[in-house]
Amino acid sequence: MATAPARLELIALPDFPLVEQGDDLAGLVMDGLARASLGWRDGDVVVLAQKIVSKAEGRLVDLATVEPSPEAQALAAQVLKDPRLVELVLRESRRVVRARPHVLIVEHRLGLIMANAGIDQSNVEAGGRELALLLPQDPDASAEGLRARLQAVSGAAVGVVINDSFGRPWRRGTTGVAIGAAGLPALVDRRGEPDLFGRALQVTMIGFADEIAATASLLMGQADEGRPVVLIRGLRWSAPPNPAAELMRPESEDLFR
């Protein structure tokens, strides 16, 4: 059982550089901790904004290179968006969930339900070109790769979460959500554990990595503000690690739809 910690410390790594394709993110995180005069401890969790992972992995697309299909053109006319952007959204998606003027919500090929397949046109260095930034190809694999490198270099057992900001049904405002995780249980299953008074717990599955992602968002700011990496120190968990894919609810078991 994951005993909750009594204290937590959160630190946004200072002066994190703008990330470009091919950059060694794990190396930049190691440098960032050194700049902040922080050593590594077992249980440290590093949260990285999706944008810098995508950029390092070369997921920027020049819209001038995108040829919209007839399907994308028709959908773009319906939602009043750039047909090239809509083409990218469709390539990244399994299905369209909602399409209305200025609204295009899809099921991303990863299973995430999100606006515009998570494709971002803000805070991307353009240099005259019109660029779009896709989600990482496999964010859980990205997180695991970063975790393995950080652990190899630091010697500490660390967790890694990749977060993004999502809108939500029924609630206004975005919150941070985990799209990738490694080294920690993204989903904690406490079914069958007793509560303080010996009864079975009613709340039994906890979106641990989503709570971590939301926490880090408080420090990152929503325009990045140059703070795309946050260290969380003091978390504890005893459940075995599982990836952020575990947080995606299969449609068949979704009680809210």
Next chain:
Amino acid sequence: MATAPARLELIALPDFPLVEQGDDLAGLVMDGLARASLGWRDGDVVVLAQKIVSKAEGRLVDLATVEPSPEAQALAAQVLKDPRLVELVLRESRRVVRARPHVLIVEHRLGLIMANAGIDQSNVEAGGRELALLLPQDPDASAEGLRARLQAVSGAAVGVVINDSFGRPWRRGTTGVAIGAAGLPALVDRRGEPDLFGRALQVTMIGFADEIAATASLLMGQADEGRPVVLIRGLRWSAPPNPAAELMRPESEDLFR
């Protein structure tokens, strides 16, 4: 604009007593900070678990006193739950969103979409009786009352959030959600602000109090674990305060349904 902080500190108040009806919660929080040898600072945010607010406000109901209506009896047979509990759920709700065996999701009279109208049967001292705990009558008013008392006694400008754990559409696992807030902007509206590169931000409304609620959940643990109050130190905001009611999306503007 709310500039994100570079560091945050989170502290679960130690040895918080079990709360009973009529207890002076603000006084207990003051005592808790003193026990932790913490003074107050402007910008401190206190997050309280819904359960202790409900208990202090006398929202415990003895199920033996509840007479289920014919409607509640029929619904109880459908969802395979105690008809007295279902009666309480219906009294607390505007409408039933989903009803299946073992599942009863409603729109709470506050506007929250949630299982069982947020009524809790775990971690409630029974003493032989079967008790159910309802949400506070008006959680934003509860938060404002606590905020005003804490500020009057401490002299510091503090924020208060009341959190609960919610299941979510499309995502597995619960996360902390703000059902009450005071002294801070529950919803931050950044529409029109430029990003790092001068373009309009794409993400423009932030569920600030929900991110705070999720953060505190990491320390509270889901079975309370005797840690129902968390102090968050270091947050900053410049937007004017607004209540958690702002986080409820009117059905008419819900793009996800």
